Amino acid sequence: MLYKKYTFGDTDVYYTAGGEFGAGLMLFPAGTRVADADALAPDSMVQVSLRGSHNLADYTQGVTMRNASSVLLEIVSQKSDEDGVVTRLSDGEGNEYVHTLAYDARTGVFSVQTEYCNRSGKTQVLESLQSFSVGGIFNPQREKLGTEGLRLTRMVSAWSRECRLKTETFSALGLDMSWGRYGVKCERFGEVGSMPDRGYFPFAAIAGGGVTWAAMLEAPYSWQIEIYKERETCSLSGGLADREFGHWHKEVPPGGGFKTKRAFLRVRSGENIEDVCNDFVHFQNARLLVPASEEDMPVLFNEYCTTWGTPSEENIRAILASLRGLPVGIFVIDAGWYLPENCGWCNAIGDWNESKKLFPGGIERVTSAIREAGMLPGVWFEFENVGRDSKKFYDEDSLLLRGGVPLTSKNRRFLDLRKPQVQAYLKEKMLDFLAEKGFSYIKIDYNDTFGMGGDGAESLGESGRQITELSLDYLDRLREAVPGIVIENCSSGGSRIEPCRMQKVAMCSFSDAHECREIPLVAANVSRVVPARQNQVWATVRREDTVDRIVWSLTAAMFGRICLSGDVHLIDGAQKAKIREGIDFYNAVKDIVRSGDIAECFTDIEYYRDPKGCQIYQKVSADGSRLLVLAHFFERPFVRLDCSVRGYKLAAAYTTLGYEVKNGVLSFRPEGEYRAGAFLFEREES
Secondary structure (H helix, E strand, C coil): CEEEEEEECCEEEEEEEEECCEEEEEEEECCCCCCCHHHHCCCECCCEEECCCCECCCCCCCCCCCCEHHHCCEEEEEEEECCEEEEEEECCCCEEEEEEEEECCCCCCEEEEEEEEECCCCCEEEEEEEEEEEEEECCCCCCCCCCCCCEEEEEEECCCCCCEEEEEECCCCCCCCCCCCCCCEEEEEEECCCCCCCEECCEEEEEECCEEEEEEECCCCCEEEEEEECCCCEEEEEEECCHHHHCCCEEECCCCEEECCCEEEEEEECCCHHHHHHHHHHHHHHHCCCCHHHCCCCEEEECHHHHCCCCCHHHHHHHHHHCCCCCEEEEEECCCCCCCCCCCCCCCCCCCCCCCCCCCCCHHHHHHHHHHCCCEEEEEECCCEEECCCHHHHCHHHECEECCEECEECCEEEECCCCHHHHHHHHHHHHHHHHHHCCCEEEECCCCCCCCCCCCCCCHHHHHHHHHHHHHHHHHHHHHHCCCCEEEECECCECCCCHHHHHCCCEEECCCCCCCCCHHHHHHHHCCCCCHHHEEEEEEECCCCCHHHHHHHHHHHCCCEEEEEECCCCCCHHHHHHHHHHHHHHHHCHHHHHHCEEEEEEECCCCCCCCECEEEEEEECCCCCEEEEEEEECECCCCCCEEECCCEEEEEEEECCEEEEECCEEEEECCCCCEEEEEEEEECCC
């Protein structure tokens, strides 16, 4: 039955009590007709499985751990104000829960978190505790109660293919209702391991009937999202991967507890995924705490695609000379600065001794040169892993073990960050090094995952969770060691760009797409979930690049933060001038890049490796007065050759495309191999 209804902004929030599966939570656009809360039958807002509980629905073993008997909870108390609702629940046997729903009025986004408190007098074992669960989801435009017509949108992620939208109907997923309530349907997906944006990004949206329900998770380690259907309506839940999916369980002693990471929810009228993504990105952007040096979003130069792992004092000085006249604010020394004498750089991570061959005068002489050139000096680390060619690879007392032996993934092993000797080692080799050598920027890479986890805890999954929490702690330790340090989150590109880690860093590497043609496609996808001020996109220039190709690369990087690389020391004056022109244009539209809304992200391209078609991306400023259009044309055929800019007039363009603005339409005439452009429009006076 209905327990309480609240309205926050454009969202109605319903709490139910006394249901078959416990106390429930439902969210709908304000004013949605919900005639009978009992008919919608939401299941428990707290999805928990304590060891010894049993499933409440048939045929769920191995399919889902939702709706175990642990969820049969009563609401003990509830407090609300304009900022949200705090609900306390209990099973009457000392297992108590605090469910917090916090509301952000500026974006309409809710944060949800669940905390377990063990007052039972004995040790309890959590085998699942989800961050959120929302029930009673149905298609409000159908006469008959059901989910017919609903669609699930996810973001498929892989190396150099991050965050691509994938939409499927409930029917295609087998989430139709059976003739009877037997045979629960559950679409459970997520990631197991320490690279959480590999497979899927932690996001899901259910749309249909003029409504979109969307969720995004803080998910630094193994996570899961489930769409659960056992009756005419369905539920959406997610959080830390459970025992079945993520090999996780945790012992909680009497008086102890466990709090989940946060989930973020947005429910709104309409079925446009861009709208809920805009809300999530604005919410994430407001949470960021970045150094003062980042407020102007300076352009970066990273020498990786210039030296390919062999940075040296000699070549860095040459690069610095070539960058004169370009407004670049950060210079990053990437992998290879620690090159040993007896092997290559790639698998030598872990010992972290600066190369005397590459830096005979000490690397601090190079950081001084970078500062003298007006840039912040940065350096690359992969501090959580060790490579096969390092001495640390064979230091078993420092390594993460599984089954008593070092956990090895091809050429990498993993430091056990829980061990005091490892923490002392990293203080010397990374924290002290950064401070002593004068670095103000660190690029933290992470190029493999330890998967299920290892020894040293009550479960493999709990071991992995503990180590990941310490990995996050090092972001705070870095700020203590080097006040004002700029931190970049990289993991084979974008494999760790989930919201929890992203809140603690200034930037991320959007992808390992260094100079391929699909860069603008991937950059546009990542822009849906990462604030643009954090979304660092490669713009690699080559000696043989035409001005068309330079415009292509710079325009692609305007989806976020421009990161230059490549043959800047070998290009001619015309090429350099085109780069400068692109940076000047970018600096003029930074406010739109940083704070604007995605108005459209159109592409008809199916196969990224051999793209045929086009991408047209529009972003409008926060006050609606300015419009940025980023267009990339690949191989023919082109489905679209124009976009509406009605109500705006052209103010500036950075392009080699043929184009025309007439009657509120921007039309393109793409000719040549690389066809791209960036266009700034300003609102016409009425």
